[in-house]
Amino acid sequence: xxxxxxxxxxxxxxxxxxxxxxxxxxxxxxxxxxxxxxxxxxxxxxxxxxxxxxxxxxxxxxxxxxxxxxxxxxxxxxxxxxxxxxxxxxxxxxxxxxxxxxxxxxxxxxxxxxxxxxxxxxxxxxxxxxxxxxxxxxxxxxxxxxxxxxxxxxxxxxxxxxxxxxxxxxxxxxxxxxxxx
Amino acid sequence: xxxxxxxxxxxxxxxxxxxxxxxxxxxxxxxxxxxxxxxxxxxxxxxxxxxxxxxxxxxxxxxxxxxxxxxxxxxxxxxxxxxxxxxxxxxxxxxxxxxxxxxxxxxxxxxxxxxxxxxxxxxxxxxxxxxxxxxxxxxxxxxxxxxxxxxxxxxxxxxxxxxxxxxxxxxxxxxxxxxxxxxxxxxxxxxxxxxxxxxxxxxxxxxxxxxxx
Numbered sequence: 087x088x089x090x091x092x093x094x095x096x097x098x099x100x101x102x103x104x105x106x107x108x109x110x111x112x113x114x115x116x117x118x119x120x121x122x123x124x125x126x127x128x129x130x131x132x133x134x135x136x137x138x139x140x141x142x143x144x145x146x147x148x149x150x151x152x153x154x155x156x157x158x159x160x161x162x163x164x165x166x167x168x169x170x171x172x173x174x175x176x177x178x179x180x181x182x183x184x185x186x187x188x189x190x191x192x193x194x195x196x197x198x199x200x201x202x203x204x205x206x207x208x209x210x211x212x213x214x215x216x217x218x219x220x221x222x223x224x225x226x227x228x229x230x231x232x233x234x235x236x237x238x239x240x241x242x243x244x245x246x247x248x249x250x251x252x253x254x255x256x257x258x259x260x261x262x263x264x265x266x267x
Numbered sequence: 268x269x270x271x272x273x274x275x276x277x278x279x280x281x282x283x284x285x286x287x288x289x290x291x292x293x294x295x296x297x298x299x300x301x302x303x304x305x306x307x308x309x310x311x312x313x314x315x316x317x318x319x320x321x322x323x324x325x326x327x328x329x330x331x332x333x334x335x336x337x338x339x340x341x342x343x344x345x346x347x348x349x350x351x352x353x354x355x356x357x358x359x360x361x362x363x364x365x366x367x368x369x370x371x372x373x374x375x376x377x378x379x380x381x382x383x384x385x386x387x388x389x390x391x392x393x394x395x396x397x398x399x400x401x402x403x404x405x406x407x408x409x410x411x412x413x414x415x416x417x418x419x420x421x422x423x424x425x426x427x428x429x430x431x432x433x434x435x436x437x438x439x440x441x442x443x444x445x446x447x448x449x450x451x452x453x454x455x456x457x458x459x460x461x462x463x464x465x466x467x468x469x470x471x472x473x474x475x476x477x478x479x480x
Contacts, residue, residue, distance in 0.1 A: 109339065116335055125325035138328050142335055150345040159310060164317030171285040171316065171337045181289050181389045186299035186306065213318045231319040237413065237461075240286065241277040243284035251311040258307035 096162035097155075097202055101175070104152035104231040112149055115162070120145050122163075130174050130232045140177055144169045156193035156262065158201040161177045167231075174233060191265055199262070208254055274298060274435055275303055276312075277414075283312035288391035290459040294366055294415045294435070297457060300358035301433035343436070356419045356432075356455060365389075365396070371374035374398060381405060392461040399423065399448040399456070412462030414438040423447060 094114070102111035124145045127137040147169050148155075155165050175183045216224060230240050276296065281287045282295045297355060299305045357365055364386045365372060374382040374396075383399040392412075399405055403423065415437055422431040423446040430436055430446075460474035 107339075109336065112339065113332070113336065116332065120331065120335070121324035122320050122329060123295060124320075130321075131433045137325065141327070142331065142338070144480055145335060145456065146338065146342055147345075149339055150342050154345075160314065163321040164310075164314045165318040167320040168313055170320065171322050175285050178284075179389075182353065183289070184293050184363065186296045186309070187359040198303060200370065202323040209317070212314055213321070216315065216318050216465070217420055227315065228319050228322075231278065231316045232284060233284060233286050237281045237286075237287055237291070237312045240281050241275075249317065251288065251308075254311035254314055255307050258310040259303060263304045 087219070090121075095206075097157035097206070100148070100155050100157070100162055100165075101151050101197075103149060104155070112145075115148065119162070120167050123166060124172055126167070127174060127178075130178065130230075130234070132174070132178055136177065140170075142171050144173050147173075154193065156197070157195070158197050158205055159258070161205060163209070171231075171233075179233075188229050189262075189265070204257065210255055212251065212254060275437060276308070278437070279305065279308050280312045280315075283309055283316055288461060289388040290386075291393035291413075291415060291461070293361060293386065293388065293394050293458045294417050294457055296360035297358050298417050298433065298435050299421075300360060304475055338367075361419075361457065364394075371398065375475075377461045379403065380404075381435035393457055394459040395457045395458065397454075397458055399446070399454045401448055401453055402450045404445055404447045405413075411440065414442075414460040416456065417457045419457055421452040422449040423454050423456070424449060 096115065096118070098114050099108075099111040103115070106261035120141045124137045124141040127140050128134065132140060146164065151169075153161070160168075172183050172185075173226065175181050216227070218226070226235070229235050276293065278287070278291070283399075287295070295305075299309055304463050334403060335441060341477075365384075367387065372384045374384050380400040380403050382395045386393055386394050386396070394420075397405075397416075399421075405423075417435045418430050418432050420432065422429055424430075425444045425446045426438065430450070436446075
């Protein structure tokens, strides 16, 4: 959604962290994502100090688990979001989060560049589609992701237009079926 | 209103957002483990989270960057995989709960041949395994909240709809249903609810407080 999203190849930086423990690449990722994670956690109800610590933990996880990131299945922002969300559930809600079973195949050492590009373009489309939603609806979706709405409130209030994510679902399903066959 | 097979968008979005009770998360993580379609839709809802996160930033503490960089060399490498594929009828996220204490499942009879085993979660909702003998009906019951029922083994019919392994049924306030296990094999389900079920027949109703249904 922000401008640098399209200007910087975040996925390539994560690959450099994975393959070379590249600290310069990590530093660039930290400068971009740590403040976003902190902002996300503060909007989810964390105070400044806790959000700061948790943002550091989330970035530490990125450093440690770079080999689990699959740029053909998610953008870096999405992957960081899932780590931040789980940290929030753990630290703020004091609850556990069961995760789906991993796919039987892991991320490719050399991901298909066309697939990575397709995923990045779809991410930009999604960001643009969200930005164009009416302000009120967008604010509700944001609140849902800050963990501010209950399930019934999500059901009643957000009404995320399915068109916004349709291409993303189709893309993900094609990839899964391709791997299965 | 009922939805066969598919989980409604709002529940997948709630799971992606991390807004649901742990009991629901167990059912949804298990369902996603069994359904490509749900996995693809979940990825899309997580991508919305990525867009939300990427949109706004807070100021980091002054020493934050230096502290982070100093910490890197001390971080151990994480395991190659997060979850291992489970064997048998329980996908990994569920196996984790079922075998949490290293014990076998403790089934308790709740009448009419139906057995249950309650899984321990954070208490905002409840989740249990249900074992229904082949061909047996579960007493007709309505719901005050939302109930998710995921089939793990065998199948059940509700009216003329058949639910097999990996299929999920979502019931709410307006739903009165009588699931009947298919003949042949006992039906094992994973069921979560955010309110106590109410059974229509007298005995299950009386038994309710004792069995935490």
